[in-house]
Amino acid sequence: MKFYFLLFALIPLLAAPLRLFAASPAWFVSPPESSEKFYFLASSSATDKAEAQKVTSRKLVMDSSSYIGIHFDRTKLDLINESYDKDIGSGIYICYMLASYPRADAAAKELREEWRIKEINSIFTSSVKKSKELAAKDQVIEAIMTLSAAKANELLPDVKKSELENMIKELVTRVKVTNLEYPRAGDTKTELRGDIGVLVSVVGRTDQPVRGVNVDFTFARNTGLIEPVSVMTDKKGVAAVKVKRFNRPGEAVIQAAVSGSGFPEFAYIVPAQFQIEVGGGRVDIMKSAMPVRRGGTKKQNIVFLEDNLPAGVLSLEIDLRPDELVVSAKLVPSKDASGFIVDKQAHVSGVKFTEVSKDFSIDVEKIKEGDNFSIAVNPFEIIIIAQKVQREKIKLPLGGEKDTIQQLLVNCVLLYL
Structure with a gap:
């Protein structure tokens, strides 16, 4: 009877799966403080040791980052202990991990974040409050500048910057740039008779003139010379300039806008425009005749003088080949012409010189007397006129003839673009 009792007592043990895990590591049961x-x-388990390690590591990062919060820095999480156990019966691995994270780092970041939020709120609130006080006194330009400076602060998040941007756009509608009475007709040969000017004012309880802002005057259509191109409004809110030159006949449109230098939001202020009908023709800066023979090259250096001082050099080269005419132009800014062989001089004004090169070519068969071609070398345009064309036929090495140019007289006319 005792034998059967022992057998029946063992049956439940034999039927149950055999799990022989060792006890968890001591450091896992009682972690340090x-x-x-x-x-x-x-900890986690898997049939593959590497998978158990991967899942445990992921859980460790997720749990620690969830506890630390938004200041969590993965590089500061230090793995202290790592241990594995394997169930002999099922072959399942279990992985244990212990990691540490510095309390001071989390606390410092939390304090910095708290300070950052307070600083953001302070910058935003103070700038809005000040701008409202200024706007109430019709000091709208100063209000815009206040909000613009706050918006440029790197601490502010995009959502706060967007709020400031909308406030600025609303304030801008109160600033008016109005053109004063001006001459409606001009000529390419003379400067415009009289000034063009604007009144910058703020619409409020009364229209207040704005003193001390720069107004930029530029050509929106046509080109020419304005002096000065930027001027500050006086105590009456007025800024005025002179148009010294129109480069082309036809309609000219000059725009006057509050300068955005330092405060880009000023670009939202609607500019004033001046429409002027320009008569006359384009005025030559200089003319030059250049004879050239086939197979030869003609070169000419033109020194530009501004206030009788060298400002730039234009090197012009014309090459007449059997099959094409090639014209090359190179403009170089230079205040010293001693390194150049000077062939011509031309007086200019209000020109900004930058180094630029342009080439032009045309088949000689297409060239006829009176034809003209243009090369733009900013800020100038060179008109090439075929004045005298002496043609001839030449024999080709493999037989036959070709119509070409033996000699050509070219007139070069230099104009402002």
Whole structure:
């Protein structure tokens, strides 16, 4: 009877799966404690050891980041202990991990974030309050400048900057740039009779003139010379300039806008425009005749003088080949012409010189007397006129003839673009 009792007692044990896991590591059961560090535990099981490690590591990062919050820095999480156990019966691995994270780092970041939020609120609130006080006194330009300076602060998040941007756009509608009475007709040969000017004012309880803002005057259509191109409004809110030259006949449109230098939001202020009908023809800066023979090259250096001082050099080269005419132009800014062989001089004004090169070519068969071609070398245009064309037929090496140019007289006319 005792034998059967023992057998029946063993049957439940034999039927159950055999799981022979060792006890969890002591450091996992009783993790360390410290006033300087946080400690985090994680464990997981898998049939593959590498997979168990991967899942445990992921859990460790997720649990610690969830606890630390938005200041969590993955590089500060330090893995202290790692251990594995294997169930002999099922072959399942279990992975244990212990990691630490410095308390001081988390606390410092939390304090910095708290300070950052307070600073953001202070910058935003103070700038809005000040701009409203200024706007109430019709000091709208100063209000825009206040909000613009706050908007440029790197601490402010995009959502706060967007709020400031909308406030600025609303304030801008109160600033008016109005053109004063001006001459409606001009000529390419003379400067415009009289000034063109604007009144910058703020619409409020009364229209207040705005003193001390720069107004930029530019050609929106046509080109020419304006002096000065930027001027500050006086105590009456007025800024005025002179148009010294129109480069082309036809309609000219000059625009006057509050300068955005330092405060780009000023670009939202609607500019004033001046429409002027320009008579006359384009005025030559200089003319030059250049004879050239086939197979030869003609070169000419033109020195530009501004206030009788060298400002730039234009090197012009014309090459007459059997099959084409090639014209090359190179403009070089230079205040010293001693390094150039000077062939011509031309007086200019209000020109900004930058180095630029342009080439032009045309088949000689297409060239006829009176034809003209243009090369733009900013800020100038060179008109090439075929004045005298002496043609001839030449024999080709492999037989036959070709119509070409033996000699050509070219007139070069230099104009402002």
